[in-house]
Structure formats: C-alpha cells, structure tokens
Amino acid sequence: MGYKVLIVDDSSTMRKIVMRGIRQAGIEISEAREAGDGVQGLEALEKGEVDIILSDMNMPNMNGLEFVEKVREKYGDKPPIVMITTEGSEEFVAEAMSKGANGYLKKPFTPEKVKDVVGSILP
Amino acid sequence: MESAVITSREKLADYLAQSVREVMESMVFIEMTPEDVYPPEGGTVQGEVIVTLGFTGSNGGLILASTGRNLARKVAANMLGIEVEELEDPAEMADAMGEVVNMVAGNVKNQLVEDGWSLELSVPVVNSGEALEVKLCANLAWGVGRTFVNEEGERFRWELRFRGNGAG
Numbered sequence: 001m002g003y004k005v006l007i008v009d010d011s012s013t014m015r016k017i018v019m020r021g022i023r024q025a026g027i028e029i030s031e032a033r034e035a036g037d038g039v040q041g042l043e044a045l046e047k048g049e050v051d052i053i054l055s056d057m058n059m060p061n062m063n064g065l066e067f068v069e070k071v072r073e074k075y076g077d078k079p080p081i082v083m084i085t086t087e088g089s090e091e092f093v094a095e096a097m098s099k100g101a102n103g104y105l106k107k108p109f110t111p112e113k114v115k116d117v118v119g120s121i122l123p
Numbered sequence: 124m125e126s127a128v129i130t131s132r133e134k135l136a137d138y139l140a141q142s143v144r145e146v147m148e149s150m151v152f153i154e155m156t157p158e159d160v161y162p163p164e165g166g167t168v169q170g171e172v173i174v175t176l177g178f179t180g181s182n183g184g185l186i187l188a189s190t191g192r193n194l195a196r197k198v199a200a201n202m203l204g205i206e207v208e209e210l211e212d213p214a215e216m217a218d219a220m221g222e223v224v225n226m227v228a229g230n231v232k233n234q235l236v237e238d239g240w241s242l243e244l245s246v247p248v249v250n251s252g253e254a255l256e257v258k259l260c261a262n263l264a265w266g267v268g269r270t271f272v273n274e275e276g277e278r279f280r281w282e283l284r285f286r287g288n289g290a291g
Contacts, residue, residue: 013202013219017150020204058225058244086229086244089236107226108149 002030003122004049008041008067009034009056009084014107018054018084018114025115027122038062042070050079052122054105057085057096065099072100080121130238136160136267139283142230143271146223147279152201155271155279163266163284168257170280171195172216174224175257177245178232184263184285186228188220192251194277195220213251221247231283262286 005022007015015034022029033050035041037059045053053071057064068081080102085092087106096104103117130138140157147155170189177185190198199219200207210216224247232242250257263284271279 011218011222013222016203086226108146
C-alpha cells in the first residue's frame with residue numbers, strides 16, 4: 001500500500017526535495033511520477049490515476065495555475081492538488097483555490113510542514 | 124519628480140538577510156552569518172558561480188548571488204541529501220543554485236509587495252565557470268549588497284538592485 005504521487009516542478013532539485021519531504025513525513029509512496037512543467041504533468045496523468053499532485057507555480061510552458069485549471073477541466077475534483085510556491089499572499093492563495101487547488105506549500109518549507117499540508121489532504 | 128521612498132536601504136538589507144538565512148538554514152542546512160551592508164558596487168560582478176533573477180514591475184531590477192564553486196557544490200549536495208563527492212552532473216549544481224535564488228527572491232518580493240511595490244519574478248539564470256564576469260545594466264543603481272559567511276569562511280555574495288530610489 002501507499003500513495004501514487006505526481007510532482008510537477010521545473011527544478012529537478014525541488015522535485016527530489018519534495019519527494020524526500022513526503023517520505024520524511026512518514027507518508028508511504030507506492031508510485032512516484034515527476035514532470036518538468038504543466039504540459040508534462042498532463043502527459044504524466046494520462047499514464048493513470050494518482051492520489052495527489054504537488055505542483056510548482058512558476059514553470060515554463062504551462063505554469064501551475066494553468067495546470068490546475070487543465071486538470072480540473074479534464075479530471076474534475078480529483079486528484080487533490082497542492083501548489084508549491086514562494087508566494088504567500090492572500091490574493092495568490094485565493095486565486096489558486098478558486099482555480100481548484102486544495103492547499104499550498106510555501107517555500108522554504110520543512111518536512112513537518114509537508115506532513116501538515118499533504119497529510120491533511122490525503123485520506 | 125521622483126516618487127516617495129517606501130522601502131529604505133536598511134529595510135531592504137534586512138529583507139535580504141532574513142530571506143537568505145531562512146532559505147539557507149531550512150532548505151540548504153548551512154548557517155550563514157550576514158556581514159556589513161554595502162551599496163551596489165560598479166557595473167560588473169565576478170565569481171565562479173553567478174546567478175541572476177529579474178524582477179519585473181513598475182520599478183524592476185534584479186537579485187544577484189555569487190559564490191565559489193566549492194560552496195555552490197555544498198549547497199547542491201545538501202539540498203539533494205547526498206555527499207559533495209557524489210555530485211557528478213554540473214547541471215545539478217546549477218539547478219540547485221537557481222532554486223536557492225528563486226526562493227530568496229520570492230521571499231524578498233513578498234516583503235516588498237507588502238510595502239506596496241508591484242513586482243513579478245522572472246526565472247533564474249545560472250552562469251558557472253572560471254573567473255566569470257557579469258556586466259549589469261547601469262540604470263540598476265539603487266539597492267543593497269550583503270555578503271554572508273559560513274563556518275568554514277566561505278562567502279556568498281548577494282545584491283538587490285533596482286531602478287529608481289526605493290519607491291516601489
């Protein structure tokens with residue numbers, strides 16, 4: 001058992017850090033997929049369902065908000081999406097949530113914060 | 124007529140110090156102590172690893188970070204959770220350094236936006252090589268520079284440069 005996770009971030013370093021943060025938070029991963037931008041993220045979703053998506057905000061080709069919109073258009077309310085961003089303003093959070101995000105992780109973050117955010121969203 | 128200053132140099136220096144320390148301690152696990160604040164010096168920056176990231180907006184500018192290859196490799200290795208010797212691909216160091224600057228820039232931007240600035244971030248550009256020299260636009264004359272030092276005495280130089288006079 002474990003969760004299928006998709007990490008979407010143009011930084012390979014951040015993808016590794018996020019994955020490590022999830023593992024350090026004690027959340028078991030059965031399948032880890034990675035994508036470098038929103039376009040690749042949509043392609044990764046075509047390979048099968050995931051339990052949660054963690055997506056960066058600022059990415060080339062398709063940014064995080066556009067990616068959330070596309071996922072919601074195509075797949076509805078599932079899977080839950082956590083935005084990863086340096087932005088922490090109320091305006092940004094409101095916009096991300098209005099597009100269909102379920103939570104956000106502000107960089108820099110600790111494994112405890114990953115656990116709080118991801119753990120509160122996963123069943 | 125120039126607009127009223129809404130962020131002083133002293134405040135900008137504090138924003139930079141707070142952001143660099145937070146990112147370095149929480150994501151890179153290296154404690155860095157800020158040294159004296161200085162005004163941006165001249166139009167060129169030299170180093171082995173130089174990262175720039177632009178701020179667009181009404182009074183745009185850039186953040187610049189430069190350091191030596193040894194500290195840059197430690198930054199990348201720590202972020203990836205591996206030993207420095209295991210770092211084989213130079214792209215890993217570039218990616219990690221770009222992400223550090225991205226996080227610091229995002230934190231500084233959030234604080235400036237709270238002051239009333241209108242800014243957006245671009246993407247980081249990482250240059251690495253021996254005896255690099257980066258020339259900066261002459262109109263980016265207002266801002267602060269600050270060097271941070273770790274326990275081994277390795278230095279990480281950061282600058283925030285903007286057009287105008289701190290009017291946001």
